[in-house]
Amino acid sequence: MALEIRRLASSDELPAWFRAVSAGFMHGADVSEEETAARTPDIELARTQGAFDGSRCVATFRTFAQEMTVPGGAVLPSCAITNVSVTATHRRRGLLTRMMGDALTAAKKRGDAFASLVSAEYPIYGRYGFGPASWSAEWEVDVARSGVDGRYAGPGDGARVDLADDGELARVGPALHDRFRTGPHRAGAIDRPERWWRIHTGRRRFPDDGFTPAFHAVYRDARGEPQGFVSWTVRERWEAKVPEYTAQVQCLTALTPAAERALWLFVLSVDWVARVRSGQRPPDDVLPLLLPDPRAARLVSLADFLWLRPLDVPRMLRARGYPVEGSLVLDVRDAAKLADGRCRLTAGPGGATCEATRESPDLTLDARELGTLFLGDESAVRLAALGRVEAHREGAAEWADTLFRTPRRAWCPDVF
Structure with missing residues (x-):
């Protein structure tokens, strides 16, 4: 059949x-x-x-x-x-x-504008025009070695960190995440529909899902406004009558550097917790350097995570931000004919245009390489060295990096 x-x-x-x-x-x-x-x-x-x-x-x-x-x-x-x-x-x-x-x-x-996925296996999706656009890292912190003062009593600037139950997190979390994901340096973040919050807080369950109830804490600034939250679970372990608990962070969202620092220090100071697993974080996360001894944060995972497949190149390039004024002619090749074509990008801090052109290209690249470059996490110079981007004039790859690279690395917090 x-x-x-x-x-x-x-x-x-x-x-x-x-x-x-x-x-x-x-x-x-x-x-x-x-x-x-x-x-x-x-x-x-x-x-x-x-x-x-x-x-x-x-x-x-x-x-x-x-x-x-x-x-x-x-x-x-x-x-x-x-x-x-x-x-x-x-x-x-x-x-x-x-x-x-x-x-x-x-x-x-x-x-x-594009298609997105989290790739379980690296070799599969490049042939369909996808490129790895962001990476993810996870650390395990040895609390005793870290140098974090176990007597930490919370932020000292009038802000506070309070425990929250599932209901409170469900009330304040969605608005916090929406503010977080639309920040100028949050490239790669995605929306969390109501279903996500119901699963995260245990209000929606599946048979044999192995769900472990989480603890939550909310950071409020000196005005009492929520500016971040953290959720974590605990793996219990005693050794010779000594608690050796591991806190597994499920999610940490912060709108300000002060909130981020305070939430990490809070989790690191919870009684009985000997180790903290960070969960999936951006590769340039502040966590290791927040510690008096950064070597106490052992990197346990660093791998590609979010993959992108361009579909509407002009729309993609017009929408994103650029740090300086400049232009670049890109010749995008796509065997599936979904995103191929030559266009001139004219961009700057005030906005960008992207129009079809017959001008000689500065760079020729496959759609998958544009997917890799788009969020600013990869270098055109490095891809050119690998033979995956072709530069047609001296300095073209370096100029592409000036336009595309971002101050903070792209990061997608969520598996989907």
């Missing part, structure tokens, strides 16, 4: 689809009716694809609407991609290629 790739016609096909997702990610060969029912509300059938071998689903693919902040603080619409799987029995048959092509074509027609 021929394989059929299609969007799901009805929720009746979801049990088979969820089983394929579970098998593809090695979570088990079956999914309970309870879990199917719990996860069904998240699925938009019109944006969900499956490959079917008879009645059996053997590949899955889903997209949803997402907002992403670009350098300078503007927000653009993205086609977020998730739940990508191909069953081991049906690999190397072009299933992912066909589903990806369908999804990207639809995203282009919708007017999405």
Whole structure:
């Protein structure tokens, strides 16, 4: 029987689809009716694809609407991609290629500026025009070695840090995150819909999800205004009658440097906590240098995280910010013909234009390399040294870095 790739016609096909997702990610060969029912509300059938071998689903693919902040603080619409799987029995048959092509074509027609995903495996997505646009790091801090004073009693500038329950975080958290993600130096941050907050605070659960209730703390400035929060869980351990607890930070969001410093110092000073795991943070996070002994922060993970696939190059380049006045002619190559073309970017602190041109290019690059450069986290000079960007005049790659690089590294706080 021929394989059929299609969007799901009805929720009746979801049990088979969820089983394929579970098998593809090695979570088990079956999914309970309870879990199917719990996860069904998240699925938009019109944006969900499956490959079917008879009645059996053997590949899955889903997209949803997402907002992403670009350098300078503007927000653009993205086609977020998730739940990508191909069953081991049906690999190397072009299933992912066909589903990806369908999804990207639809995203282009919708007017999405780019597509986004978090790549489970590095080699897969470059051939579809995606490039790694931000990285993520995680540290483990040995509290005793760090030099942080265990007698820390909170900020001394009239601000305060207070414990908060799930309900309070659900009230103040969404507005804090929206202010955070639209900041000028928060490139890569995405929106958190109401569903995210319900899961984060335990108000929405799934069967056998292993949920651990979190502690929360909110930082308020001297005027009493919330300026940040932190959520963490605790792994208990006693050794010879001595507590050796590990605090695992789930999320730390701060609108000001003072809030960020105070929240980290608070977590590092919680009684019985011997180690603090930072959770996923930007690679240039302040945490290590906040410690009197930065070597107490051991880097346990540093890897690519958010990947971007350009779809509307002029819109992307017009939307982001630039630190200086200047222009650059880019020749973007795209085998899928979704983002190819030559354009002149004329940019500065006051805004940017990007128009099609027949002028000789300063740089030639594939769409995936533009995805890598767009958020300002990668260097055109480094890509040119690798042969992935071609400079047609001396200094063109250096000039691209002057225009594109950002003071703080791009960072996406959330898996999706």
